[in-house]
Amino acid sequence: MSDLSPPGVDRHTHLEGSLDPGWVRQSAAARGLAVPPALELLWRGEACPFEGFIEAFLFGAELLDHPDAIQGAVRAAVSRLPEGHGEPRGLDLWVSPHFLVEHRKLLPLDQLWKGLEAGIAEAARQGVRIAVVVDAVNHFGPRHGHATLNLVLPERPPWVRGFSTGGLEGVPFREWAPVFDRARAAGLRIAAHAGENGPGSNVREAVLEGGVARIVHGVRAAGDPGILDLLAARMVPVDVCLSSNRCLVPDLDPHPLPVLLAAGVRCALGTDDPGVVPCDLPSEWERARRLGVPAEGLEQLRRNAVEDAWCLNPGEGS
Numbered sequence: 168m169s170d171l172s173p174p175g176v177d178r179h180t181h182l183e184g185s186l187d188p189g190w191v192r193q194s195a196a197a198r199g200l201a202v203p204p205a206l207e208l209l210w211r212g213e214a215c216p217f218e219g220f221i222e223a224f225l226f227g228a229e230l231l232d233h234p235d236a237i238q239g240a241v242r243a244a245v246s247r248l249p250e251g252h253g254e255p256r257g258l259d260l261w262v263s264p265h266f267l268v269e270h271r272k273l274l275p276l277d278q279l280w281k282g283l284e285a286g287i288a289e290a291a292r293q294g295v296r297i298a299v300v301v302d303a304v305n306h307f308g309p310r311h312g313h314a315t316l317n318l319v320l321p322e323r324p325p326w327v328r329g330f331s332t333g334g335l336e337g338v339p340f341r342e343w344a345p346v347f348d349r350a351r352a353a354g355l356r357i358a359a360h361a362g363e364n365g366p367g368s369n370v371r372e373a374v375l376e377g378g379v380a381r382i383v384h385g386v387r388a389a390g391d392p393g394i395l396d397l398l399a400a401r402m403v404p405v406d407v408c409l410s411s412n413r414c415l416v417p418d419l420d421p422h423p424l425p426v427l428l429a430a431g432v433r434c435a436l437g438t439d440d441p442g443v444v445p446c447d448l449p450s451e452w453e454r455a456r457r458l459g460v461p462a463e464g465l466e467q468l469r470r471n472a473v474e475d476a477w478c479l480n481p482g483e484g485s
């Protein structure tokens with residue numbers, strides 16, 4: 168039934184976490200590297216401690232040292248979208264240029280942009296639109312945030328539409344506000360991973376003190392009606408990644424997606440790191456159904472996925 172089919176828009180996935188497992192295995196073998204046990208565990212759908220997830224994520228990320236590899240990662244992310252059946256298809260793609268270019272020096276910035284450009288053009292030929300969101304690491308602090316902007320702003324391609332923080336929610340969002348202000352002034356939209364590995368109150372702080380316009384995860388805010396009211400009243404989009412949460416926030420059981428939707432929060436689904444925690448948009452949709460999200464909630468997820476996607480709705484500095 169078309170009214171219960173998943174949307175064609177993945178609202179949150181990381182380039183570095185989207186790699187095709189077969190490609191990772193092949194690339195590792197070609198370099199004489201053994202795939203770490205943590206990644207094998209995750210690929211089999213088994214539980215893994217957070218440190219293991221990070222090790223698994225970084226193992227794949229460090230294979231991204233060539234534009235072809237970057238393009239292949241975009242292709243893998245696009246392949247996890249459902250067929251569009253004439254509906255809009257798109258992907259809001261988080262990318263960590265500072266990690267790839269400066270921190271690990273895997274490839275120069277122009278080669279990263281070249282690979283992304285090729286992947287985005289290939290996706291466009293399949294009717295898939297992509298917005299890139301530059302991800303900085305919260306716990307590295309605002310100086311790292313400014314360094315990331317110094318790297319990407321001078322020759323920013325037009326498909327780089329957003330700036331976000333990820334990693335551990337270790338530095339208060341009010342301290343990030345000047346970085347967000349600078350990114351916004353340069354025409355980028357602002358998102359943050361919040362209320363995932365940090366408390367739900369981080370979601371309120373991100374919105375009120377950081378000026379963040381979009382929340383990734385936000386799931387720990389579900390127990391605080393005041394924060395849910397704030398998100399609903401301000402129509403803040405929230406990207407929810409069920410498989411990722413099950414792996415990295417295992418204490419959240421049952422998952423609060425139905426609570427968020429019932430409170431009027433503008434949630435949409437994303438895959439987060441589907442090359443590490445295997446999933447795709449149709450499987451996330453099935454998970455939402457199995458959580459008991461009612462038909463009107465599913466319809467809301469579909470509508471929000473399209474209406475709030477940055478890949479489909481270019482906007483500046485919001």
Ligand SMILES: [Zn+2]
Pocket residue numbers: 179181261333360383439
């Ligand atoms: Zn994420």
